[in-house]
Amino acid sequence: MAVKGGAPARVLRVRAFAKVNLGLEVLGLRQDGYHELRTIFQTIDLHDDVVIHLRPRALDVECDHPLVPGDEGNLALRAALELRRHARVTRGARIEIAKRIPVGGGLGGGSSDAAAVLLALDRLWGVGLGPAGLQPLARRLGADVPFFLTGGTALGLGRGDEVYPLWTQVRAHLVIVAPDRPVSTSAVFARVDQSLTPRENSNTIFRFVSSDLEGLRAFPVLTNDLERAALEEAPDLAPQVRRIRGILVRGGAVLASLSGSGSSFFGLYDDARRARGAQSVLRDAGFEVLRARTVTLDQYRGFWARSLRGLRDARVSNQARSRHHGDHGRQGHPGGGRKAQGLRVDRV
Ligand code: ATP
Numbered sequence: 383m384a385v386k387g388g389a390p391a392r393v394l395r396v397r398a399f400a401k402v403n404l405g406l407e408v409l410g411l412r413q414d415g416y417h418e419l420r421t422i423f424q425t426i427d428l429h430d431d432v433v434i435h436l437r438p439r440a441l442d443v444e445c446d447h448p449l450v451p452g453d454e455g456n457l458a459l460r461a462a463l464e465l466r467r468h469a470r471v472t473r474g475a476r477i478e479i480a481k482r483i484p485v486g487g488g489l490g491g492g493s494s495d496a497a498a499v500l501l502a503l504d505r506l507w508g509v510g511l512g513p514a515g516l517q518p519l520a521r522r523l524g525a526d527v528p529f530f531l532t533g534g535t536a537l538g539l540g541r542g543d544e545v546y547p548l549w550t551q552v553r554a555h556l557v558i559v560a561p562d563r564p565v566s567t568s569a570v571f572a573r574v575d576q577s578l579t580p581r582e583n584s585n586t587i588f589r590f591v592s593s594d595l596e597g598l599r600a601f602p603v604l605t606n607d608l609e610r611a612a613l614e615e616a617p618d619l620a621p622q623v624r625r626i627r628g629i630l631v632r633g634g635a636v637l638a639s640l641s642g643s644g645s646s647f648f649g650l651y652d653d654a655r656r657a658r659g660a661q662s663v664l665r666d667a668g669f670e671v672l673r674a675r676t677v678t679l680d681q682y683r684g685f686w687a688r689s690l691r692g693l694r695d696a697r698v699s700n701q702a703r704s705r706h707h708g709d710h711g712r713q714g715h716p717g718g719g720r721k722a723q724g725l726r727v728d729r730v
């Protein structure tokens with residue numbers, strides 16, 4: 383990576399954002415053994431911090447969470463290996479993950495780390511595939527990985543790996559309860575199979591997408607078809623989920639739902655004050671609660687453009703950088719400190 387006027391960049395710090403599924407329909411089992419889904423993905427500003435150091439050859443990963451593997455079981459390392467093989471690169475990297483997204487919570491942490499590594503190493507190694515060129519690699523890594531190359535509010539079809547950004551983008555506040563109890567996605571799908579009836583005519587996602595998202599009216603049509611199977615898989619969660627949903631809804635949530643296959647449960651609010659209210663009631667009831675905001679497509683693209691532009695600037699002006707420390711990653715919301723807003727839907 384020879385760059386005029388400066389030494390090659392050696393370190394890149396990025397955020398790997400979490401997602402929730404605002405709705406999820408399981409349409410049936412495909413011939414290849416995967417499930418045919420329709421889902422609405424939504425990026426949120428809860429994130430892992432991923433730091434990537436360039437290395438001559440060695441490729442490894444380190445994560446500060448005990449449930450996350452530090453070997454090839456880690457999806458972020460698998461992403462790096464896949465890119466290296468695909469692009470016939472000989473360089474290496476050290477990937478450090480500070481885990482903040484609850485593990486096994488249906489919030490897509492592993493998939494997001496993997497997509498972040500693809501985007502970052504694509505630039506650091508000078509491969510230059512870009513998000514579109516990285517799509518086939520992302521699909522091989524996992525059904526949720528392609529979404530994180532796009533971000534914002536998006537429709538997921540097929541295994542969830544065919545991703546279409548929505549014309550309308552959701553701006554809202556979330557309250558998330560992530561029980562300290564991972565639920566296995568494959569076990570939940572295995573239970574779904576036992577009770578699956580063809581649902582080609584199911585149309586809640588279709589109604590949501592075609593409703594033009596007028597204000598709050600569209601959200602109550604959304605459901606998550608995995609919820610019943612997830613609660614059968616983790617029956618100890620059922621009474622908690624009933625309580626959590628009750629509190630979220632009484633607090634004014636326009637949608638209260640399990641994310642993915644669980645175990646995280648979230649409420650969506652048009653107003654920060656209501657979200658804070660629900661958060662404090664849940665805390666008083668003894669739950670671990672997180673608060674987040676949605677990240678729109680524009681905000682997500684802006685975040686990645688800034689992260690990768692920062693890299694280019696660093697390479698071009700190494701000297702200048704050494705005079706300005708502390709420019710790694712802006713703090714706060716990726717929208718850039720924008721004032722908190724209610725639930726809005728924006729045209730993209
Ligand atoms: P999924 O639906 O794919 O299971 P999830 O959002 O419910 O995703 P993740 O936090 O991605 O859950 O973790 C699921 C499993 O993947 C865990 O068992 C974890 O050990 C493993 N894993 C591998 N790499 C990672 C990673 N980088 N971050 C989190 N978990 C990882």
